[in-house]
Amino acid sequence: MYHLYYYPLNASMAPHFILEELKADFELITVDRKSNAQKSQDYLALNPSGRIPTLIDNGQPIFESAAICIHLSETNPSSNLIPEIGSxxxxxxxxxxxxxxxxxxxxxxxxxxxxxxxxxxxxxxxxxxxxxxxxxxxxxxxxxxxxxxxxxxxxxxxxxxxxxxxxxxxxxxxxxxxxxxxxxxxxxxxxxxxxxxxxxxxxxxxxxxxxx
Incomplete structure (x- = not known):
């Protein structure tokens, strides 16, 4: 199961779209920006940039929205969300x-x-x-x-x-x-x-x- 640390309408929105498009098994975990939760010690341990989003895939934290989108597309090749090598x-x-x-x-x-x-x-x-x-x-x-x-x-x-x-x-x-x-x-x-x-x-x- 994927875990996406997100906040509504934040940069987590694109990865959220892709997880839904993939019909993936995932859990949304809200990071409350109003209380600056993205700067908390626990969150910084996952994402030292202190920004949203972060994706957890098999225990591996990945941050930067575009990187998450590319990772999800690459690791789910049947989705065709990224052109194949050679294209x-x-x-x-x-x-x-x-x-x-x-x-x-x-x-x-x-x-x-x-x-x-x-x-x-x-x-x-x-x-x-x-x-x-x-x-x-x-x-x-x-x-x-x-x-x-x-x-x-x-x-x-x-x-x-x-x-x-x-x-x-x-x-x-x-x-x-x-x-x-x-x-x-x-x-x-x-x-x-x-x-x-x-x-x-x-x-x-x-x-x-x-x-x-």
């Missing part, structure tokens, strides 16, 4: 997964926690505004990539799609949210119909009404 789509899978986590997610973290990126509190508002502009440009890039495509990589769903859905949820209050882009909107609304996405959103308290 030309495999390099594209890693390209997009790295773009999503190292670029889009990283910039979203600056957007949500601008105070951590300045020593002058007067500049926080400017950082947030600049980040929204930067991330909107990234959404445009992804929208262009999805022209005429149902999935980000290849002809079937991959871990990248679940990761992008998570990041899109985080961006839904932008002046130009993901659902305002033609291709992204079509893509996200299709993903929102999947049983795994519906199940996770129900468990994590996210309404999918906007995706109908």
């Amino acid at each position: 030309p789509d495999r390099a594209l899978f890693f390209q997009w997964m790295m773009y999503l986590t190292n670029t889009v997610q990283a910039e979203l973290m600056v957007y949500f926690y601008p105070q951590k990126h300045t020593t002058d509190e007067r500049g926080v508002k400017n950082i947030t505004q600049a980040q929204e502009i930067r991330i909107t440009e990234m959404l445009k890039l992804l929208d262009n990539e999805l022209e005429g495509k149902d999935y980000l990589v290849g002809g079937s769903i991959s871990a990248c799609d679940f990761f992008l859905f998570m990041l899109s949820v985080w961006s839904d209050e932008f002046k130009r949210p993901p659902l305002s882009f033609k291709n992204l909107a079509r893509y996200l609304r299709k993903l929102a119909l999947r049983d795994s996405v519906v199940s996770v959103c129900k468990k994590e308290g996210l309404s999918l009404t906007d995706y109908e």
Whole structure:
């Protein structure tokens, strides 16, 4: 059985999607961010970064959301959530997964926690505004990539799609949210119909009404 240390709508959401998609045997363990439980001694013993999520697989703790998604996909090859070795789509899978986590997610973290990126509190508002502009440009890039495509990589769903859905949820209050882009909107609304996405959103308290 897998154990996923999570918090609703946090970076644990993508691994949660994948566990549901796999129909895996897993247990959700809530890490209460409101009480800073991710910084507790017990949690730090599993994940020294003090961040969410952490996956326990056969006693082995694994942290970093993208790493967990890749691990789950690799160790469940019949799911086809990652292209097989030798497939030309495999390099594209890693390209997009790295773009999503190292670029889009990283910039979203600056957007949500601008105070951590300045020593002058007067500049926080400017950082947030600049980040929204930067991330909107990234959404445009992804929208262009999805022209005429149902999935980000290849002809079937991959871990990248679940990761992008998570990041899109985080961006839904932008002046130009993901659902305002033609291709992204079509893509996200299709993903929102999947049983795994519906199940996770129900468990994590996210309404999918906007995706109908």
